[in-house]
Amino acid sequence: MDEDELPTEWLRAVLPLAVLSAVAQEETYGYAVAQHLQAAGLGAIKGGTLYPVLNRLEADGLVASSWREGVGGPGRKFFAVTDAGRRHLDRRSSAWHDFTERAAGLLPDPRGTR
């Protein structure tokens, strides 16, 4: 495994929350979310991974979507966070930080011994 490559199960665990967080920052569309996640260091998220997550968030009532006409191109599906989505993001983010802190406490930190 490439040293910089994140295990897919880690990505699978954090992706719904990371996508919800991206949508909560501003109303946005799929490709922009993928770029946002890549810029944050999560790697290139394929469309086949991203859209099922966005659609699941929508089915759960955490985001809402609407199609808008593109300028000189095809329309884009924009996603916006709902009130329920914002509450969910707050709760789960807090729980996630608790979880990762506890997990980090169990692991050695090779970065400090370099």
Next chain:
Amino acid sequence: MTIDEKTMSTYRQSLILALRLKDVPGDRIGEVVAEVESHVADTGEDPTEAFGTPREYAAGLVDEHRPDPWWQTAVTIACAAVAGWFVGQGALALLLGEAYLGRSGWLWLGLGLVVGIPAGVRVHRRSSRVLDPRDGADLAPGSRWGVAVLVGLPIAVVLVGWLLVLALGR
């Protein structure tokens, strides 16, 4: 880089077919196809590269759409077959002015409709049109001959049967 229309069209048709086979409703199929097209237009990626093969992507979406159990499909097919038989025999009996199994053709015709309409509604729901949510265009327009064959064939079968009975009866 942009993806050529032929590649996209092939992927679109395969994806529509794969989702149809998973019993996904037409409006949802249109949404999925539009997402793929929109994303590919933004990224310039090959659709298979970005989403996997149509069959793989459709299989991955099954989680969000639970298909009907197999027995519902079997009941629908059985009802459609029985309804077709009743309507055909009823229509033939009316054309010949005779009874079928001692009952009026109207009875069989009505029975066929009672059995067939729920099955027809189910089939129609499954075959609902795949509309593009961006502009309302039909993403999978059916052949003009398709409807003609669907309606014309059973009528032709009844008429041929009627003519055969008349010819043999003489």
